[in-house]
Structure formats: structure tokens, C-alpha cells
Amino acid sequence: MGAVAAPWRALARQGHRSEETGSSDIWALRDASFEVADSEVFGIIGRNGAGKSTLLKLLSRIVMPTTGRAIVRGRVGTLLEVGAGFHPELTGRDNVYLSGSILGMTREEITRKFDEIVDFSGVERFLDTPVKRYSTGMYLRLAFAVAAHLEADILIVDEVLAVGDAEFQMKCLGRMQAVAGEGRTVLFVSHNMAAVRSLCHRACVLDTGRIVRTGDVHDCIGYYLQWHVDRQDPVIQFDTPAGRGPRMTSAVLLCEGRPAIRILMGNILGIQVSFRSDAPLHVPRVGFIVTNEAGAAVLSANNRYQSSPRYDTPVQSGTISLELGAVPLMPGRYSVSLFLGDAPGHDSHVAEHALWFEVLEQDLWGTGLGPDSGASQLWWPTRFHFSL
Amino acid sequence: MPATDSKRSLHRAESVDDSVLEILPEHGFPKLGLKELWRARHLFQFFVWRDIKIRYAQTVLGILWVLLQPMATMVIFALVFGRLAGIPSDGVPYPAFVLVGLVAWTFFSSAVVAATNSLVEQANVIGKVYFPRLFVPLAPIASGLLDAGIAVTLMVPVLAILKLVPSLGPLLLLPLLFLVAAGAAAGVGAGLAALNLRYRDFRYLVPFLVQGWMFASPVVYPTSLVPEGYRLLYALNPMVGVIDGCRWAILGTPAPGIALVGISAASAAVLLLIGCFYFRWAERTMVDVG
Known part of the structure; x- marks a missing residue:
């Protein structure tokens, strides 16, 4: 029987613990009450610093709550980091035993599962080599293999899937799905919405230490994606002082036709630019550059290089729609810089990093796997055909 | 309901029954949690x-290092304190006298240092x-005990070369004496480990503490040099009873007396409790401050 019933009223504070409750205290978690039923796979979603890790650490007893209460029925296994307790000087075999026992397995359990663990890791040839001589990939595979064979009623898992190469990630995800299918209770934290969606039944959304939504996993993911307008606006208004040449008055980022700053991979993206010009013009020249977080320009377009529509009668104001289609952007944060001018080679209004948006991972192909963001800056929708 | 399976023993604390765990904030005096241990x-x-x-x-x-280390120090101490300073050694050759003291002391000091850093x-x-x-600070104490056992075993033939053959009876009391030293080292080590996590200054302070403690123990000089009226006070240092006991057991020096060893043992027990309770108290915020 594995279930967590956690009527948290208020939980741990970061930093010093003292009896006085001054206003300078920051609560890592507050008003976070929820229940997880036996053999349910429960996702915990939230931004960095929302309190997800604190919640997992409280439930696995790594940190102690300042106040509040949790009731846990069944044996808890914690997987917050792959390779917890691994020691570089010890051999692979020794580390399986050491890490396994730190995670809470008995010697007999490890012995019983030893072959399975080694088989899963694929490092049997190097079992008697100190792990300090392992490659990173081998090390991670062995470490995950130990964790994946932990026999617990309740598994508390934090992002451990994000290890190794694509092939091993697939194996990890498959193993997690198998664990979930065995009727074990799982609490799962991840930034990877694709993984959360494919693994979890129910979820909760955490924001600054509070649970803002609990329920069906699709509902929670949808809520999480929509509710970030506080960070930045999908609309930007420009001050338009009188000047030579056309000026932008406002610009909007559109996802599937609606203003948005968070989009899922593969969503249809659009930009709408409103402009004003003292001198009437036939063809406003407009362009954009999408820049990733590292500052690299990854996408751009400008109607000065392609055949462009034109206003039959010159206008002094109007709106331009840029339809980008389904952009092959990897998950991450991007900014959009906008350029407007009245003649090729002359920009009368440059708005660098005017709009901001975030691309979130989505299970594009129903495999639970996203494209490998280490391989390229863009993913490309490609059809594969096999023939003899 | 697999959680009640007796073979499964995940670390659980104050559970209502064997499969239900209630996580609550802890206030007030800490519990040792012996059941969980x-x-x-x-x-x-x-x-x-x-x-x-x-380690090896x-x-x-x-494993030879467990004796080579104290023997190297023995050579230096025998020259400086035995030859030059002419410190008395209760009627046995000074090198043998200081070697026994050093084996006991090396166990204690390296256990304390290892526990502090653990x-x-x-x-x-x-x-x-x-x-x-x-378990983290206690493990190096236990592995140190094993080292000490090997060091003592290796030391006996070395002493035999000096025509010092211990009698078997007193030798059997050695494990008890080392347990006293281990208790003191565990208490001091656990306390210092928790302090060291909070204030890294202890990493620099502990070597001085250990050095000072050695000269406050009868390692290079015999307890007989301490004025008689102060000996029981002196015995509050657990290593006084331990080292004197070891010399009696191995070298056949005059027996230290029940009172002296008893005070040292009691003092070790008090240190053990203080250290462990302090550790358990500090454990509440350990992850936050570490």
C-alpha cells in the first residue's frame, strides 16, 4: 500500500529557522495541502523556485518542516539525483551496493536485483573498475540503473530522467513508465511537460510556495502554460514621437492566433505590428529577428527580400501580420527584435528585444521524447520513409 | 501490503505503525532515534x-600504514622527549612507552578529525x-577501531623484539579501553562534524584542538608526572584512563587504578551523549545550513 496524504498547512522556511516570524522570512512552501492516492502518478509543476524541490525534500525527510504535517503510508524511495552516494574510488560493483543501501535497499534486495541492475546499465564489463575511470555516460547509466530498481511503495522523483544520451533517456522514460504501471505511487517533478503528461495522472501547480491548482494533469499543464502573463506582456506599446519615416505603435506576439508569451513546440506563431507614418507609403518594410537566450539569432525574415504585398493607395497607418507558421524552435526563452522602414536598407524604427516568449516542450510525436536540443538549435519536422 | 514485509527496512523514524510515517516539525530536546539507527x-x-x-x-x-604512522612519530618523539628531554617512562624503554601511547592516541585523534570532516x-x-x-560521523570511528585493532596486533611482535611480551589476561581488557576512546571520539567527532558543517572555521581549529589535547594526555609523559592531588581531575580527559590502561595491559606498567579509569570512562560517556544530542539537534537545519 503506497499513498501520501499530505495536509500541509504551512511548511519549511529557507535559511535560518527561528521562533519569531518576522516579515523578512521567506516561506519556501505555504498553504500546500494535497492528497495522493495509492498507486497514483502525481506530477508537481512549477517554475524554478516555486517550491517543488522543497516539497519533495520535505516528503522524503531530507529537510524538516517548520510547521505542518504529512502522513506517508508505505516505504518511500527518493530519487532526487542520479548517483547519490556514488564514490569515485570504488568499483561499479561496490557502488551498486553502496548507492543501493543509501537509497534504502537491504543487502539481500540488492543481491537479488544485482543482475537486473547490471543488465539495465550495460556496463557489466567494467563492474570491477573504479567508477572514476568510467565515462560520464557509463557512470550515469549505472547510477540510474540502481535507482530504477529501488523497491519502494512511494517513489519521489526529481528530473532524474534528464541524463545520458537520447537512447538512454528513452530507456529511463520507459523504465519510469513501467514503474508507474506496477501500481507504485510516484511523485514526479519535471520541467519536461512531455514527460509529465505521459507519466502522470494527476498533478498540482506550485507558485511561490503555494499550490495554485490541483487536478487532472492536462488541466494543470494548460493552466501552467497560460498563467505567466505576469512576467512579460505579449503586447508592447511604443512611444511614437514625430519623426522622419514610419514608426511602430505596437506589436503583439500571437500563438495560434491569440496573444501569448508561452508556446508549445510546433504551435503556429504570428506577430502583428501596427505602424504610423507621416509620409504616406505603399510598402512598409518590416523584419524580425528571433534571438535565443545565448544571444544567437536563430530565425529572421524581412519583406525586403521577398515579393511583398503593397497598399494600392498610400497609407499613414495600418497593421502588418507576419505569419511564421509552426516554428521549429527548441524549448527555451527567445526574444523578438523588430525593424520597420520605408525603403530597402533604411530602418526608421528599430526595437531590439521588444517581445519575449518561451517555447515549452511538447510530445510532438507521441513518443514521450522531444528532439535532442543538444544536436541543433532548431528541430526540423521531417518525414521518414523506409524502403528496400 | 509489502511495507509490512519484515525484510524491508527503509529508514523510518517515529512511525505510527510500521507502514505509516508522520512527518512533523521537531521542537525542544532532540531524540537520539536509536530504533531508527x-x-x-x-x-x-x-x-x-x-x-x-x-582509505587503502x-x-x-x-594496512601496514596503521602501525607505520605511529612508529614514525615514535622515532621522533623517542629522540626529542626520551633522549633530549629525558622524560621518565614508568620503567619501560621510552620508545615502547611512547609507541603504545601513540597507537591509542592516533586512533582517537584520526577518528575525531575524520568524523569532523565527514x-x-x-x-x-x-x-x-x-x-x-x-552514521556519517560515526562510521569513521568504527573503521578507525578496526585500524586500531590491526595496529595493536602488529605492535605486539614489534614489542617482542624489545623483549616486552605482554601477559594475555590484561590484554583482553584492551578492547574495552578502546571502546572508551571510541565513545569519546564519537561524541567529540559528532559534535564537531555538526559545527564544522555550520561554521567551516572548525576545519582550521580542530588540528590545534587535537594537538593541545595530545599534550593534555599522557602520550609523551607518564601520568606519574602529574601531582597526585590532581590525577582524578586529570582523568576527566578520557584518554588519560585509556592510555594508562593500554600501557598497563601491554607493557605491564603500574595499574592506573579503578577510580582513574572509571572517571575517564564516565567522562567519555558524557561526551558521547552531549555530542550525539547536539548532532541530532543540529540535524534539524543541517541541509539548510550545509
């Missing part, structure tokens, strides 16, 4: 085993998975 004892064995394996990994002489070294694991943390 007992349940997870196999993990303690693993920690000790790991300590031993790592990639050394050529391996928690900082493993701060990462402590933040990633729960297990009884008291």
Missing part, C-alpha cells in the same frame, strides 16, 4: 566498509536522500 544498521556497515576500502585504495603498503565531505548526499545522518 538499529533498523538501518546495514547502512552503517556499508559506510564503514566504504571508509576502509577507500591505491596504497602499496595498505559531514562536510558528504553534504551533497545528505541533501539528496534521507538516511540516519548520525
Whole structure:
């Protein structure tokens, strides 16, 4: 029987613990009450610093709550980091035993599962080599293999899937799905919405230490994606002082036709630019550059290089729609810089990093796997055909 | 309901019954949690085993170092304190006298130093998975005990070369004396480990503490040099009873007396309790401050 019933009223504070409750205290978690039923796979979603890790650490007893209460029925296994307790000087075999026992397995359990663990890791040839001589990939595979064979009623898992190469990630995800299918209770934290969606039944959304939504996993993911307008606006208004040449008055980022700053991979993206010009013009020249977080320009377009529509009668104001289609952007944060001018080679209004948006991972192909963001800056929708 | 399966023994604390755990804030005087320590004892064995394996990994002489270390110091001390300073040695050759003191002292001091650093070294694991943390500073004490046992065993033939053959009876009391030293080292080590995690200054302070403590113990000089009226006070240092007892057991020097050894043992027990309770109290915020 594995279930967590956690009527948290208020939980741990970061930093010093003292009896006085001054206003300078920051609560890592507050008003976070929820229940997880036996053999349910429960996702915990939230931004960095929302309190997800604190919640997992409280439930696995790594940190102690300042106040509040949790009731846990069944044996808890914690997987917050792959390779917890691994020691570089010890051999692979020794580390399986050491890490396994730190995670809470008995010697007999490890012995019983030893072959399975080694088989899963694929490092049997190097079992008697100190792990300090392992490659990173081998090390991670062995470490995950130990964790994946932990026999617990309740598994508390934090992002451990994000290890190794694509092939091993697939194996990890498959193993997690198998664990979930065995009727074990799982609490799962991840930034990877694709993984959360494919693994979890129910979820909760955490924001600054509070649970803002609990329920069906699709509902929670949808809520999480929509509710970030506080960070930045999908609309930007420009001050338009009188000047030579056309000026932008406002610009909007559109996802599937609606203003948005968070989009899922593969969503249809659009930009709408409103402009004003003292001198009437036939063809406003407009362009954009999408820049990733590292500052690299990854996408751009400008109607000065392609055949462009034109206003039959010159206008002094109007709106331009840029339809980008389904952009092959990897998950991450991007900014959009906008350029407007009245003649090729002359920009009368440059708005660098005017709009901001975030691309979130989505299970594009129903495999639970996203494209490998280490391989390229863009993913490309490609059809594969096999023939003899 | 697999959680009641007796073979399964994940670290659980104050559970309502065997399968239900209630996580609550702890206030007031800490509990030692002996039940939990007992349940997870196999993990303690693993920690000790790991300590031993790592310590002698990639050394050529391996376990011989446990005696070579005190013997090297013995040579220096025999020259400086025995020859130059002419410190008396209760009627046995000074090198033998100081070697026995050094074997006992080396166990105590390296156990304290290893325990002090253990928690900082493993701060990462402590933040990633729960297990009884008291095992972390206690494991180096236990692995040190094993080293001490080997050192004593190796020392007996060395002493035999000096025509010093101990009688078997008193020798059997040695484990008890080393347990007293281990208790003191565990208390001091656990306390310092928790302090060291909070204030890294202790890393620099502990070597001085250990050095001072050595000269406050009868390592290079005999207890008979201490004025008689102060000996029982002197025995509040647990290592006084331990070292004097070891010399009596191995070298046949005059017996230290029940009162002196008793005071040292009691003092070790008090240190053990203070250290462990302090550790358990500090454990509440350990992950936050580490």
C-alpha cells in the first residue's frame, strides 16, 4: 500500500529557522495541502523556485518542516539525483551496493536485483573498475540503473530522467513508465511537460510556495502554460514621437492566433505590428529577428527580400501580420527584435528585444521524447520513409 | 501490503505503525532515534566498509600504514622527549612507552578529525536522500577501531623484539579501553562534524584542538608526572584512563587504578551523549545550513 496524504498547512522556511516570524522570512512552501492516492502518478509543476524541490525534500525527510504535517503510508524511495552516494574510488560493483543501501535497499534486495541492475546499465564489463575511470555516460547509466530498481511503495522523483544520451533517456522514460504501471505511487517533478503528461495522472501547480491548482494533469499543464502573463506582456506599446519615416505603435506576439508569451513546440506563431507614418507609403518594410537566450539569432525574415504585398493607395497607418507558421524552435526563452522602414536598407524604427516568449516542450510525436536540443538549435519536422 | 514485509527496512523514524510515517516539525530536546539507527544498521556497515576500502585504495603498503604512522612519530618523539628531554617512562624503554601511547592516541585523534570532516565531505548526499545522518560521523570511528585493532596486533611482535611480551589476561581488557576512546571520539567527532558543517572555521581549529589535547594526555609523559592531588581531575580527559590502561595491559606498567579509569570512562560517556544530542539537534537545519 503506497499513498501520501499530505495536509500541509504551512511548511519549511529557507535559511535560518527561528521562533519569531518576522516579515523578512521567506516561506519556501505555504498553504500546500494535497492528497495522493495509492498507486497514483502525481506530477508537481512549477517554475524554478516555486517550491517543488522543497516539497519533495520535505516528503522524503531530507529537510524538516517548520510547521505542518504529512502522513506517508508505505516505504518511500527518493530519487532526487542520479548517483547519490556514488564514490569515485570504488568499483561499479561496490557502488551498486553502496548507492543501493543509501537509497534504502537491504543487502539481500540488492543481491537479488544485482543482475537486473547490471543488465539495465550495460556496463557489466567494467563492474570491477573504479567508477572514476568510467565515462560520464557509463557512470550515469549505472547510477540510474540502481535507482530504477529501488523497491519502494512511494517513489519521489526529481528530473532524474534528464541524463545520458537520447537512447538512454528513452530507456529511463520507459523504465519510469513501467514503474508507474506496477501500481507504485510516484511523485514526479519535471520541467519536461512531455514527460509529465505521459507519466502522470494527476498533478498540482506550485507558485511561490503555494499550490495554485490541483487536478487532472492536462488541466494543470494548460493552466501552467497560460498563467505567466505576469512576467512579460505579449503586447508592447511604443512611444511614437514625430519623426522622419514610419514608426511602430505596437506589436503583439500571437500563438495560434491569440496573444501569448508561452508556446508549445510546433504551435503556429504570428506577430502583428501596427505602424504610423507621416509620409504616406505603399510598402512598409518590416523584419524580425528571433534571438535565443545565448544571444544567437536563430530565425529572421524581412519583406525586403521577398515579393511583398503593397497598399494600392498610400497609407499613414495600418497593421502588418507576419505569419511564421509552426516554428521549429527548441524549448527555451527567445526574444523578438523588430525593424520597420520605408525603403530597402533604411530602418526608421528599430526595437531590439521588444517581445519575449518561451517555447515549452511538447510530445510532438507521441513518443514521450522531444528532439535532442543538444544536436541543433532548431528541430526540423521531417518525414521518414523506409524502403528496400 | 509489502511495507509490512519484515525484510524491508527503509529508514523510518517515529512511525505510527510500521507502514505509516508522520512527518512533523521537531521542537525542544532532540531524540537520539536509536530504533531508527538499529533498523538501518546495514547502512552503517556499508559506510564503514566504504571508509576502509577507500582509505587503502591505491596504497602499496595498505594496512601496514596503521602501525607505520605511529612508529614514525615514535622515532621522533623517542629522540626529542626520551633522549633530549629525558622524560621518565614508568620503567619501560621510552620508545615502547611512547609507541603504545601513540597507537591509542592516533586512533582517537584520526577518528575525531575524520568524523569532523565527514559531514562536510558528504553534504551533497545528505541533501539528496534521507538516511540516519548520525552514521556519517560515526562510521569513521568504527573503521578507525578496526585500524586500531590491526595496529595493536602488529605492535605486539614489534614489542617482542624489545623483549616486552605482554601477559594475555590484561590484554583482553584492551578492547574495552578502546571502546572508551571510541565513545569519546564519537561524541567529540559528532559534535564537531555538526559545527564544522555550520561554521567551516572548525576545519582550521580542530588540528590545534587535537594537538593541545595530545599534550593534555599522557602520550609523551607518564601520568606519574602529574601531582597526585590532581590525577582524578586529570582523568576527566578520557584518554588519560585509556592510555594508562593500554600501557598497563601491554607493557605491564603500574595499574592506573579503578577510580582513574572509571572517571575517564564516565567522562567519555558524557561526551558521547552531549555530542550525539547536539548532532541530532543540529540535524534539524543541517541541509539548510550545509
